[in-house]
Amino acid sequence: MADEAFEPKITAFVCNWCTYAGADLTGTSRLKYQSNIRIIRLPCTGRVDFMLIQKAFARGSDGVIVSGCHPNDCHYTSGNYHARRRWMVFNDLMEFMGLDMRRVTFSWVSAAEGAKWATLVNEVTDHLRELGPYTEYQRLLNAGVA
Amino acid sequence: MSRLGVFVCHCGENIGATVDVTEVAERCKHMPGVAHAEDYKYLCSNPGQNKIKQAIEEHQLDGVVVAACSPRMHEPTFRRAVTDAGLNAYMCEVANLREHCSWVHEKADSTTEKAIDLVRLQVEKVKRNKPLDTIQVPITRSALVIGGGIAGIQAALDIADSGHKVIMVERSPALGGHMAQLSETFPTLDCSQCILTPRMVDVSRHPNITLLTYSEVEHVEGFIGNFKVAIRKRARMVDEDLCTGCGECLQKCPTKNVADSFNEGLSMRRAIYVPFAQAVPNIPVIDTENCRKFQGKKCDRCAKACPTKAIKFDQKDQIINVEVGAIVVATGYQVMGTERFPEYGYGTYPDVITGLQFERYASASGPTQGVIKRPSDGKEPETVVFLACSGSRDAAKGVKYCSKICCMYTAKHAMLLKHKNHHAKAYVFYMDIRSAGKNYDEFVRRAIEEDGVKYIRGRVSRIYEEDGKLIVKGADTLLGGEPVEIKADMVVLASAALPNHGQGELAQKLHVGTDPYGFVAEAHPKLRPVETTSAGIFLAGACQSPRDIPETVGQASAAAAKVTALLSRSHLAREPLVAEVNRKPAPQFSDCTGCLLCETACPYQAIGHEEIKDRNGNVLKTVAKINPGLCQGCGTCVSLCRTKAIDLHGYSNEQIFAEIMSL
Amino acid sequence: MSSISHHDRQTTSLANKIQEVTGVALQNCYQCGKCAAGCPVAGDMEMPSCQVLRLLQYESPDYDRRVLESESIWLCLSCDTCHSRCPQTINTPKVMYFLREEAVRQGLAHPKSKDAQAFHKAFLGSVARHGRLHEIGMLMNYKVRTGHLFQDMTLGSKLYQKGKLELLPHGVKDKAAVKKLFKRTTGNKE
Amino acid sequence: MRIGYYPGCSLTSSAREYDESVRAVCEVLDLTLVEIPDWNCCGASSAHVASEELALSLRARNLALAEAAGLDEILAPCAACFSRLASASVELADNPQKCQAVSEVVGMPYSGGVKVLNMLAVLERFKDEIAAKTDQSFRHKVACYYGCLLVRPTKVAQFDRVEDPQSMDQIMAAAGAKPVRWSSKTECCGTGLSTITRTELVANLSGRIVADAAKREAVAIVTACPMCQTNLDMRRPEINQKLQEEHRIPVLYVTQALGLAMGIDPQRLGLHRNMVPVELPEPEPEVVTTDDDDED
């Protein structure tokens, strides 16, 4: 089957202080995960906005991960709090626009959670492999919605 | 077109064994904008760094990507290296081939492909990097300490000893806070006044400290290194320069029936008073609410008595403006009053007192010269019941938290009672004995084992008066909840420690956060316990949460260390990764529409606004303005701004979009 | 939040049922004893209220049974002293009520509770019949149920002399409405 | 002024004098009592034991009847009835679904808007009138006894402060009486123990209250609850036997005491029905208040 050859493309937006460091720890602990993911480092999940996610899909990503510090652990005191509040609004908006929300994963991975990062990446990769390529998005793009 | 250099590291086998490093370097050469690419065994070694420097010169590179370990590891190393070669530090980026690639994937083509992608991301980013300079914020090298309890005293002395100027603001007429009220202190039972007084004197004599008592902070603006503070120095109606502290005026004042707050209302003072004998400064103050003259009656006896004509009935409040680089909040706590306890009589039984009142009785300088008496008839009580956790750990009517100090001072009180009156009986009703601290549990055991204090595990349901005794109805949960009734002469409530009154208003003035109870919030509960959420404002002592003297002093010194570290430099160097609101030519001026949503979202209060005016001073537009001294670069405002008027240096929209598009 | 295995409370425990029916979360009781300290009948109970709660906190069948068989749960006056002073706002009287119902349901009610049960039966019987309480009728009924025939005889006659007892019941007019109400809620026509 | 009136079962029989005195006093205060038509028993504590639903429905029927009669406030002088009805009213007030369900059982609509008041809450509104309608010669030391149900549970009672309540003391003071300070105001008299079943315990609990009042030199205990009154008054022989003392302090309903202060005929106040004879000593001497403590 054609699907067997499908390798999902995943873009991750992670904060510098927690998840980026957590992913470093995965490395120092030599824990393995699948190599489909590309990490983009940001100061804080508060910096992530809808446009970034949109761009990633437009560029052909099959899935997006957004991960930062646990609530109350934000390096910037409340940046991720704002992010979370914004997500609640965005969630509705994205869904309304027809975005496949199964392809966006929000998570908290702290600097100490190297193993959690490995598990998260593997789960998301497997899941996206099941979902198949996000061809739907191009249709949305063409329709001028996204 | 940029001329970039890419340097790919093997890290010995660490990267090299999994990723085909030479292939990566080879492929990079063909990326647009890349002028040079090479690989090397250990880039962080001196020869490795030299290679980079040489290449920059040789190939006239204007940007560098190092593909090696995590930037959290060696980004500073490589940024230093490129500056040595004359490039701006921020023209160097690191691709993480080790932690995010070679260590987490098996050797495979896909792994090498990923490595190339990771480099490409950074290449695209660096192309759009702009040279940035560290931000230099000038620092006013003096500090303000708010609150003159032991926390404030310690912090002020430490800062002043390091050579910096300190302005200390205390709202009561004298220094000392609650520690001045205490009798003897656990766990050593040394006399509180004896160890405190020398420090208060030190404060008043220190050449670097300006002491403003009977004063309060009126207004604060500015930011780290640059605070402007207005202080209201209230009129004490006594000229501080003329007064010699002789005390003649106090003797003559006919108003003798004012409840003495220093003695927790257990004695009376005059309308003109000095809070206590060792007060610093030893200058009286007229309590205008009780003074006859100020109540419209005829009296000037104090003025007549004063040999130096120091009494000035027409003195006015003064506003003093100061500039400081750092602020320490040390405003302490207050205790819950007996009126807050319905089942213990709403404060109507005079012999139900607070721990603080007990301290005044036990104090050699207190209203009874250290003899434990009871308020109703002045008799020495034979049976005293102490109630731990009064109002604390009481979600229903008090506060949820444990007040932390009361287990220890209750043991101390019971012990002091026994020491002063061997026949007296002391009972303590408690839920848990929380005595974690150096020599603390030993102290409590001593009260039980040597002084025979009876501890009963249970809370008290009710207290009422009968035949001149207080009937204390409790239960012993170690006997299965068996009711216990004690006929007591006096009951001492270990009443909860609360945020000081006025704490909320002060926090607002300072823009520092408070916790749900109203105590000042720390920046991080474990790793930044003496910093607040506002840069340059620190905290010390019981204003953060209830704590005892050793902890308060330790924390005050820690806050002082933070302040001196800040004030030791003339400028504050800050990473230039800050946000900025764009500017455009007139008539647009900026994409900003002035909605100021960003202002409310910024966790650091870094955003204000500015008015763009024409030559005649007419306001043309109001736009957001970010203070780079305060901005920490979190990017929250950027993602919030609907018109994309804000961008974040180092993580600009353009840079991130380019990264995404490179994939 | 997901509740997984390390939270698995015994679903059949009394504590669990109590939380379901009354909303009282027994695990919030931190055993300070303040309830027992103020309870007017704690001294007469073989185990005061806080100990009843403590036993239930174990969620063990043996302890649950010990509570249901106790006399303590029948002595509670519903005076609410404990509840109004509890730092954790545990509604103990509500729990006591539940425990009585449960004890009766499981046939474990303390023998001394018979009188109280008989009293409630007699009382309700009177209300079901007349819509209001008819004291004499209720007392007669109670005496027959318990066999305490001569208890309070002198008092009764005194009450009568003071004009405080009505020989004939003053019921509601719409007796059918009350009967229906009983039927709908208890299925009992009494 | 008019207000809904729910006498409850006791006030029609064993506490008849409470009903009589309430009506007499309200007449003087110009307060018209509109009895809820065809009210039924509130179920007391017995209904609760049988079924929560039954207990709620019995109470709700009365509220629904009141609503149908256009009464938005009802006075329930019996503290037990007050507590029962108030708890139902509170429970239903902000729970439309429950209102709906209970309406079906009762067979009458109820919207949840009826407020239940106890005797003291109503009298508190008339403090000035009470002062005006009495000649202030009722200068007796009285012990105001509130019992459990008027103040607890606070969420239901929503009245006065839970420890050391003041309303009755203030009402009696308005009538000229001298309320004593005492500590048994809200101690339980034992009502909850369906009185007949555990007489010895009740005598014990009520005995403490009677002894305390006597000790504080009160000449009467004043109450607003038939259960309390019954326990302290009717059970006096058992109490005295338990205490091994002859306590003769009478137990008056607050309306009886007010009625006396207002000069209402004792017969109309049902005083002859009290078990412990109501014989009050000479009132306390009048304290002449001079006006010289503050000049200015």
Ligand SMILES: Cc1cc2nc3c(=O)[nH]c(=O)nc-3n(C[C@H](O)[C@H](O)[C@H](O)COP(=O)(O)OP(=O)(O)OC[C@H]3O[C@@H](n4cnc5c(N)ncnc54)[C@H](O)[C@@H]3O)c2cc1C
């Ligand atoms: C009964 C009792 C017994 C105790 N015994 C002991 C003991 O034996 N050993 C021990 O280690 N600890 C003991 N403690 C704890 C001890 O009191 C505290 O640890 C200590 O006082 C905390 O010091 P502080 O400076 O933080 O606060 P405080 O002593 O409360 O001082 C705060 C100061 O700030 C001033 N202030 C407040 N607000 C403002 C404002 N807005 N502007 C200007 N000034 C302001 C106040 O006037 C005060 O002078 C006891 C506490 C109590 C209640």
Ligand SMILES: Cc1cc2nc3c(=O)[nH]c(=O)nc-3n(C[C@H](O)[C@H](O)[C@H](O)COP(=O)(O)OP(=O)(O)OC[C@H]3O[C@@H](n4cnc5c(N)ncnc54)[C@H](O)[C@@H]3O)c2cc1C
């Ligand atoms: C089981 C457990 C759980 C805990 N959980 C928590 C928690 O959840 N939260 C919390 O706040 N705290 C917790 N703590 C407490 C916490 O571990 C300590 O507060 C903290 O580690 C103390 O830090 P330290 O630097 O003083 O001492 P340490 O962590 O002991 O560090 C001392 C260092 O000094 C080195 N050293 C020793 N002697 C010498 C020498 N002669 N020369 C050179 N180096 C030397 C040691 O090698 C070590 O690296 C926990 C402790 C334990 C035991």
Ligand code: SF4
């Ligand atoms: S720069 Fe990093 S990857 Fe390269 S040798 Fe040094 S530690 Fe290893």
Ligand code: SF4
């Ligand atoms: S003027 Fe005021 S302070 Fe001075 S003596 Fe008179 S009352 Fe006292």
Ligand code: SF4
């Ligand atoms: S008499 Fe004058 S100099 Fe002496 S203490 Fe009073 S104000 Fe100061």
Ligand code: SF4
């Ligand atoms: S320190 Fe002790 S007495 Fe104080 S609240 Fe905590 S446990 Fe209670």
Ligand code: SF4
């Ligand atoms: S959110 Fe954007 S538009 Fe609004 S004030 Fe801030 S910068 Fe201006």
Ligand code: SF4
């Ligand atoms: S980047 Fe963060 S800290 Fe800086 S102004 Fe924006 S919200 Fe405030």
Ligand code: SF4
């Ligand atoms: S008072 Fe409340 S918390 Fe304390 S033992 Fe009783 S029920 Fe438990």
Ligand code: SF4
């Ligand atoms: S309600 Fe019951 S358990 Fe609680 S204090 Fe009253 S009698 Fe005791």
